[in-house]
Amino acid sequence: MKFAVVGAGAIGGLLGSRLSLAGEEVVFIARNQNLAAIQRNGFRLLLEDGSELHARQARAVQSMAEAGPQDVVLLTLKAHQVSEVLPDLRALFGPQTLLVSMINGLPWWYFQKSGGAYEGRSLESVDPGGLIASQIEAERIIGSVVYPAAELIEPGVVRLIEGNRFSLGELDASLGNPRTPRIEALSQALMRAGFKAPVSKDIRSELWVKLWGNLCFNPISALSHATLEDICRFGPTRELAAAMMAEAQTLAEKLGVTFKVSIEQRIAGAEAVGAHKTSMLQDLERGRALELEALVGSVLELGRITNTPTPHIGAIYAVTALLAQTQASLNKPR
């Protein structure tokens, strides 16, 4: 299969390098030093056991028009970066091209093909004016939940910290056939590349269990510079995280989401990850934009839509948004 990886960073690099080594035809859409490094030396993947894989055959181009139509587009950008690639993205689309959204947080497509009371509604917090939804047909989209932790440690080099699972789901799985031929083929390709790629009957509920942790641990870590372990072991922040998760669970259940684990179990899972900095803290420390709207702003938006009080989430959002604003002004070229 022909794969284009749009976002040749930690997650995109992990996926693209292993797919390339498994014999798939992979092209990274990259830029700047990352583009030069991949063109010069392919993509290197450092595994948890210290071993290394080297995807020498992987191509990298800056222009999506140069890459041309693909079988699958893996969208592995940060949530706030999606809108900037829209003008060129359609060059990758053929009539049957799939787009797999491999991004943390509530996605722009959340209410597309959902069959619920909010069918087709766009989320202003992550897709202002519905621009993304207008450029990417819902029929192309496969939802995914990203579980591995990885880091782009230098251009063209990704270090895998832990994990190898990417859940997949048709957006209308709950309305019809969750195991379509196209999602089965995608799952098989990812499994041939060494990943776990289960096909979910309810990708939105699985997405929420991941988001349940991200919406609290990521902003709290950015505000405190603490790791997941620190946050879970310090009583007041453990209680704050639990309060935020309870608010989120109330509003999500109004939307038909089912949580298969308890708040305490989810917190225990985060604590088990250990002394790991969340991606939001890593972005803050590197002076990069934060995925605050996708992880927290979008949840507040759903709270308003469902008329659910979210005081703890709102308070943490306010302070983190100010932090992001302050950081942006400090990073502006003088």
Ligand SMILES: NC(=O)C1=CN([C@@H]2O[C@H](COP(=O)(O)OP(=O)(O)OC[C@H]3O[C@@H](n4cnc5c(N)ncnc54)[C@H](OP(=O)(O)O)[C@@H]3O)[C@@H](O)[C@H]2O)C=CC1
């Ligand atoms: N890393 C992790 O451990 C985890 C990440 N996730 C999620 O996965 C998603 C991807 O995260 P991650 O891989 O860490 O992010 P990275 O920042 O490592 O990768 C994003 C890549 O996209 C590139 N990019 C951004 N805009 C463009 C553009 N217009 N044209 C070409 N390239 C572009 C960036 O290049 P440049 O550097 O030049 O900006 C960067 O290489 C996020 O939603 C994240 O929250 C989920 C679980 C864990």
Ligand SMILES: CC(C)(CO)C(=O)C(=O)O
């Ligand atoms: C790595 C992990 C799971 C920690 O919350 C994550 O999703 C993130 O950092 O964004």
